[in-house]
Amino acid sequence: MYVAVKGGERAIDNAHAWLAEERRGDSAVAELSVPQIREQLALAVNRVMAEGSLYDPDLAALAIKQSRGDLIEAIFLIRAYRTTLPRLGASLPVETEQMSCDRRVSATFKDAPGGQILGPTFDYTHRLLDFKLAADGEVPQAAQTTGREEQTPHIMSFLDREDLIQVEGEGADVPDDLTRAPMELPASRALRLQALTRGDEGFILGMAYSTQRGHARNHAFVAELRIGAVPVEMDIPELGFAIEIGEVTLTECETVNQFKGSKTEPPQFTRGYGLVFGMTERKAISMALVDRALRWAELGEDNVGAPAQDEEFVLYHCDNIQATGFLEHIKLPHYVDFQSELELIRKLRREATALQQVAE
Amino acid sequence: MDGSDPNAARKAWMSMLAKSPATLLAQLWGAFVPPQHSVLRAPEIGGVMVRGRAGAVGAAFNLGEMTVTRASIKLSDGTVGHGYVQGRDKAQALTAALIDAMMQTDVAPRVQAEILTPLGNAMDQMKSTRAAKAAATKVDFFTMVRGED
Known part of the structure; x- marks a missing residue:
């Protein structure tokens, strides 16, 4: 009882x-x-x-x-x-072409218009502990030269001109929102991207790494990685026009992936996409690789059974709040559940012992 | 932008106020005696879903929300002002609404000269300093002398 x-x-x-x-x-x-x-x-x-x-x-x-x-x-x-905030509305899709780039690199084109801008990166540091930071040290001033005023074009637009890159399709005017309705599978690409961008960095990184190691390999090149501030515009009903309501720093990663063609698509480059709040480069690259792996069906590729191709596996396990909620609840009192388990084991043990005695 | 847009000027000042650093706006506003007004919509903090596009050019998707605070006021002459600002600063949203209203009245030149112009200059300065630092990290490739003559 x-x-x-x-x-x-x-x-x-x-x-x-x-x-x-x-x-x-x-x-x-x-x-x-x-x-x-x-x-x-x-x-x-x-x-x-x-x-x-x-x-x-x-x-x-x-x-x-x-x-x-x-x-x-x-x-x-x-x-x-x-969850406590009233939703005032949704923005127009941000135009990352308008980004004021703090960083912008391409692994595919050395002489991309706009250039390779390293920005405040850890790359090329020696990863040696800097004991000067443990003391109150003076910070050296960052160098400045004449800044770029014009927009920086996306690298992908150059491949697009040659018709060598897969074209991105149109989607619903109002994209699915997993904060408003439970996720249903198969998920639209919009829903997948939303889940990935808020997904756990470690999980998405692991999934992306698995594709590099050969599980649904898709040969990704980072066509472009850019980080910087982008204005956010929203239609204001009481005004009847759109205004900028703020500015967010985003990291965007576009990959081009080798693609030999399939039953439905000609040989061309295909693309993966990562867009994440803040300076979050590892996450954005990971997101692009996983996005590309999940697109196997629309591109007519084979499902080779790799975890990164498995939408259910990726999307239902990438959210660290769902995961930690379920995982950590098992440390809370389960006295009743365990009591019934204990009763069951005792009963089985009694029965087994009785059977043994009969056999003897 | 589009010169034929009748709302272009208002759109520009509202956008600037939305992105303005709260402390700087408060400083510039400090010199003004707020005109008589009634509050139509008390400052309200909310979330706006920010959208992106798949592959930067394709289908829209939901990226995540951002905090926004909005407020609306009416001057005694009936002019209505709306303020939308990024973040959760209620005073900033009210100030933005008042400035929006005043920019539609006779005091517009003074508001422009004493608030919006210095605010815009400061924001441009911050932006161009960042751009200048980014430019200093641009790689200048050079080709090594080749061995094949």
């Missing part, structure tokens, strides 16, 4: 108080401010915005502070906050 149990309130209150104290750490050490996190742990902030699916650097920084740097916990806080 199960008797409802109460109790634990005092223990919980005390646990929360201790959590607050541990979060603060040694009070002899200066406390971190939210702006410090926003400015100095910007890539963590970017990840929390991307996977929390809400662009607000101050909130993401606050979530990181509250979660003691546990980024999945911070993402959870942002997702929970997001």
